Amino acid sequence: MTGTALRAAVLWGTELAVVRGLVTRSSLGRRVAHRFVAGERLEDGISAAHALGRRGIAAMLDHLGENVTSEAQASAAADGYVLALKLIHETEGLHCNIAIKLTQLGLDQSMDLCLENTERVLAAAEPAGILVMVDMESSEYVDPTLEVLRRLRARHQGIGVAIQSALRRTADDVFALPDGAPIRLVKGAYLESPSVAYPSRADVDRAFARLFATLTSRGHPVHVATHDPRLLAGAVRFTERRGLPIERIELQMLLGIREDLQRDYAGRGYPVRAYVPYGAEWYPYLTRRLAERPANVWFFVSNLVRRRG
Numbered sequence: 001m002t003g004t005a006l007r008a009a010v011l012w013g014t015e016l017a018v019v020r021g022l023v024t025r026s027s028l029g030r031r032v033a034h035r036f037v038a039g040e041r042l043e044d045g046i047s048a049a050h051a052l053g054r055r056g057i058a059a060m061l062d063h064l065g066e067n068v069t070s071e072a073q074a075s076a077a078a079d080g081y082v083l084a085l086k087l088i089h090e091t092e093g094l095h096c097n098i099a100i101k102l103t104q105l106g107l108d109q110s111m112d113l114c115l116e117n118t119e120r121v122l123a124a125a126e127p128a129g130i131l132v133m134v135d136m137e138s139s140e141y142v143d144p145t146l147e148v149l150r151r152l153r154a155r156h157q158g159i160g161v162a163i164q165s166a167l168r169r170t171a172d173d174v175f176a177l178p179d180g181a182p183i184r185l186v187k188g189a190y191l192e193s194p195s196v197a198y199p200s201r202a203d204v205d206r207a208f209a210r211l212f213a214t215l216t217s218r219g220h221p222v223h224v225a226t227h228d229p230r231l232l233a234g235a236v237r238f239t240e241r242r243g244l245p246i247e248r249i250e251l252q253m254l255l256g257i258r259e260d261l262q263r264d265y266a267g268r269g270y271p272v273r274a275y276v277p278y279g280a281e282w283y284p285y286l287t288r289r290l291a292e293r294p295a296n297v298w299f300f301v302s303n304l305v306r307r308r309g
């Protein structure tokens with residue numbers, strides 16, 4: 001890293017720490033979160049999914065929450081998903097599946113608890129034909145997450161997982177994924193040490209493109225989950241040049257981010273899906289979105305100034 005780049009990184013870290021302190025769970029934080037989060041209730045998520053559907057964009061509902069601290073919370077999270085699945089199923093014309101986090105379903109407590117809760121969610125999703133996608137959390141969760149996937153995939157077809165191109169290990173993990181499982185390919189949202197993750201953005205992007213090619217040639221349906229226009233275009237080009245049906249991929253973006261790209265691809269007939277988070281536990285999600293992009297911090301600060309002014 002050059003001296004200037006290093007100074008910029010240090011400054012950026014300080015700036016982010018200050019903003020994180022300001023965000024907390026204040027009403028201002030809540031207001032800023034609403035740029036990226038559908039609202040606090042399940043109904044807010046469903047309305048956002050309807051609004052996307054009107055623009056030809058499918059949705060993936062995520063009930064915010066992670067790292068629960070008791071069995072009761074993990075079980076309540078599974079109940080919440082069962083309810084969401086029922087509502088999705090009963091709502092006519094909704095193109096919607098769900099995303100779950102395993103630490104929300106008890107992975108920190110025990111593998112057995114997590115398996116039991118996740119299986120309960122799958123049992124509710126299966127008859128409704130709704131896909132359940134497992135988010136990938138920070139690097140220490142990769143092994144147990146892939147283990148849960150392997151065990152449940154043996155009994156349920158309607159489950160897939162996210163993998164992160166930022167992690168060095170993913171280049172090997174990709175060869176041990178269950179055959180045919182839908183895979184969401186992301187860059188990775190967690191701050192990781194250089195011993196496990198590529199520190200350079202260029203390496204993360206190169207790994208993303210390589211992983212996409214490997215996943216596609218191994219027959220996985222691939223969810224290309226990024227707002228990076230070059231990687232999205234590359235995935236579309238690769239698929240079309242190989243003569244593969246375009247339905248083998250899905251272009252996925254987050255609610256409130258690059259809506260222009262979402263509309264553009266959907267308008268041209270490509271399969272597009274937006275990740276729609278809802279719920280009261282928006283704080284960790286918001287801080288990850290702030291960390292990804294300096295402009296979001298300025299968006300936050302300008303709200304702060306406007307409020308004080």
Ligand SMILES: Cc1cc2nc3c(=O)[nH]c(=O)nc-3n(C[C@H](O)[C@H](O)[C@H](O)COP(=O)(O)OP(=O)(O)OC[C@H]3O[C@@H](n4cnc5c(N)ncnc54)[C@H](O)[C@@H]3O)c2cc1C
Pocket residue numbers: 134135136137162164184186187188189190225226227228229252253254257258274275288289290292293296
């Ligand atoms: C559908 C979906 C599911 C995801 N699931 C996971 C998961 O399970 N595990 C995980 O670790 N990560 C997940 N992520 C997050 C992902 O890892 C990245 O952190 C995030 O998408 C930002 O990286 P990027 O690929 O968009 O590329 P970047 O290179 O970071 O960004 C490319 C461009 O996208 C826009 N952009 C990116 N982020 C933002 C932002 N926060 N605000 C405004 N504009 C932005 C900017 O225009 C930027 O120039 C998911 C992302 C998506 C889209």
